Amino acid sequence: MADIFISYSTHDREKASKLSERLRERGYSVWLDETNISAATQWSSEIVRAIESCKVFLILLSPYSFGSHNVIKELSLASEEKKKIIPIELEPVELTHEVKYQLAGIQRVPYKDFERIDEAVKRFIGESTTIAETPLPAARKSSIWPKIGIGMLVLGLIAAGYFFFAPKPESSVKAKATPIKKIVVLPFESLSSDKEDEYFADGLTAQVITTLSGLGGLQVIDRKTAMQYKGRKSDLHAIAKELGIEYVVDGTVQKQGKNIKITSQLINAESGKVLRSDQYDGTVDDVFAVEEKLARSIAFELQGSLVQQRILDSNAAHQSTKNAEAYNKFLIGIGYLDNIRSEAQLMKGMGYIEEAVKLDPKFAYAQYFRSLGYLLRFQALGDTLRDLEVSDSLARLSIRIDPSLAEGHFVLATIARVRGQLDTAIKEAKLFAEMKPENAENISALSFLGNIYYERGEFDLAATYLEHAVQNNITDLSAWSILIDCYQALGDTAKRNRYIDESIPLYELYLEKNPAVSGVRVQFALNLANRDLKEEAHRQIALILKATDVPPVIYYNIACTYSRLKEIKPALEMLKKSFEKGYNPGEAVNKDPDFANIRDLPEFKEIAKRMMASKRTPLGLN
Secondary structure (H helix, E strand, O other): OOOEEEEOOHHHHHHHHHHHHHHHHOOOOEEOOOOOOOOOOOHHHHHHHHHHHOOEEEEEEOOOHHHOHHHHHHHHHHHHOOOEEEEEEOOOOOOOHHHHHHHOOOOOEEOOOHHHHHHHHHHHHOOOOOOOOOOOOOOOOOOOOOOEOHHHHHOOOOOOOOOOOOOOOOOOOOOOOOOOOEEEEOOOEEOOOOHHHHHHHHHHHHHHHHHHHOOOOOEEOOHHHHHOOOOOOOOHHHHHHHHOOOEEEEEEEEEEOOEEEEEEEEEEOOOOOEEEEEEEEEEHHHHHHHHHHHHHHHHHHHHHHHHHHHHOOHHHHHHOOOOHHHHHHHHHHHHHOOOEOOHHHHHHHHHHHHHHHHHOOOOHHHHHHHHHHHHHHHHHHOOOHHHHHHHHHHHHHHHHHOOOOHHHHHHHHHHHHHOOOHHHHHHHHHHHHHHOHHHHOOOHHHHHHHHHHHHOOOHHHHHHHHHHHHHHOOOOHHHHHHHHHHHHHHOOHHHHHHHHHHHHHHHHHHHHHOOOOHHHHHHHHHHHHHOOOHHHHHHHHHHHHOOOOOOHHHHHHHHHHHHHOOOHHHHHHHHHHHHHHOOOOHHHHHOOHHHOOOOOOHHHHHHHHHHHHOOOOOOOOO
8 A cells, every 4th residue: 555644634635635746756655535536435444454554644733633533533543553653734733632642742743844744754664665565456246347458558548459469378488679660662563554554553652651651650661762672572571681671561553544443461571471451442533542541551550569569668677677487477467467358357467467576576567567457457447546546656666666667657647647636647747758758759648648738628738749649659549539629629620620530540440450349439439420420420339339238438428429419319318328327427527518419408407417416436448
């Protein structure tokens, strides 16, 4: 659990929050009763556990403190548990008889003297590389467990996900350097006897090279070099060796009058395996749209694995421990954390990572992934603050062991966002980006910061970050979705429609491979509704509702889609169903712009009233 427990009266919440943030900035993990996180949490049991496992108990003293039954009980328990108690004086107060015994002889520290507070805390906590023993909780039965994995967690739990390397459980795995993705687009072959059509094929080749070069995460061989291989494409392995590339795009163009047929293949140059094959039929008027779609489909195929490999540099993980057995346990564990379908699978993976930590407590990367596991569990189930606090503690521990471990800061940014501490979330995300500049252009930082600024209502700034995010990583469908929402909020219909149109083939590419991921499909449906593509939006909704186990949050987003389509009755039905099934956005339902068409209706007001009156915690991932 957390290093520090802060006890305070609700009247002093603002000062308690500021103190917790400053302590967290110093690297401590802090337990604070932040009731906005989970109204359904059983606070009494959580508080008992937190006090029992903390190292230091801070009590904020003010005229309100001794009138709070909770503060008195928390202090009594801390005293019984023989915890190190530090009284923090918000203003001079006389001790009442209820607290005189527990605080007798303990020097008070002024709230404004943070350096003294820090010194007192440091004296009791020290620089230990362990935290209070936190046994893995038993897996619980849950009907709601979306298919999620490490990539989604690290990127703010976006629905798109990423590929992940799969370790071999039976033997130790040697870490390999992450290769640079190099690709060549060989000259498209014209199947026409007309010499003029050859120029058309060469022009298409040049356009595909230009488009691919403008997308992040790929190194594309220039047009002049690629054109040297025109007519000599038989030995792809030899070409790959000459150019030092891994992937080849090869294709043909058949032109008859204004009609064209284009075929393309994405090939692994070393193995000769065809990774993707596409065929496009159209007219010469469609050629620019075709080459754009072709280039994006190729990039979409490759970028996911590239992004995930950069998040987890296996060399960095390997260098984090000299214990081969600990490293092997770690690899087996993270293998289970990809594409998780159940809590049992998560806990199995976490079990292996716990074993790795026992073998090497200073294995920073393993401590970091322990933190990820608890955060993933909290995000998926959302009903225990303990998981969030353990995640916080472990992230800070991983950074204390290895200050260069930038990924720990990203976990802290995600936790701060969950707590509603958006300034802290921005600070931690920017620190991550500064420490990992090679990642900042391609992965989570841009998308994450865009999301935070969107939540703060700074739509112009959010759009700037998100535009860079989608340019550098077209697989980040969550960034596309929020970018579209930004321009919706800004009233810029032209840009909104432009990004919807650009994202449609990307959603289609993703859903082609992952048809069961309802979170992505409902995002797609909502974007289609915003573009007034009613028939296709209805088709996506129908595909979602065919599933036997639809998460409650998906019903909510379907309600948003129907509202955008101005279909009032089904919108209200789905909103009501989302609440009955367990999803509750609370007061946010009244601010959701997707419900502008139905917000003034008595039926909507009644459902919203029930949501705001309920203490139920939202379940599922949005």
